[in-house]
Amino acid sequence: MAGPFKVYLLWHVHHQAVEGAKVRHFEEPDDFWADEEAGDDVKLLGTYSSGEAARARIGRARELPGFRDEPMCFYVEECVVDEDQWAEGYVTD
Known part of the structure; x- marks a missing residue:
């Protein structure tokens, strides 16, 4: 069985x-x-099949206006497909 x-x-x-x-x-x-x-301002730049593909996109984005002004403010988040991320309810103030 695959992971x-x-x-x-x-x-x-x-x-x-x-x-x-x-x-x-x-x-x-x-x-x-x-x-x-x-x-x-939080932006989702894309969803990628590998960490390497996401990091390659960072390299390309750092050439673009706005992104090049904050070249260290990229974050790659690994997510498992079909896995709940928020398993509990919430309340508001």
Whole structure:
């Protein structure tokens, strides 16, 4: 029996500058954070069949306007297909 089928989601975050504060970017390859309420813009660039394909897309995206301004703010997320990611309910304030 084959193992789980995986895909790789490629995200980019444009971090919004907060007046009087330094813009904080990703510091490590597996670092990911975003504050959309503060204006951070999170984009899904694509879904890829391998981590290598996602990283190749990063190389191409870093040449494009906007993405080249935050070249370290890409994140590759490995996901297993047909696996629940949010298994519990939620409440709102």
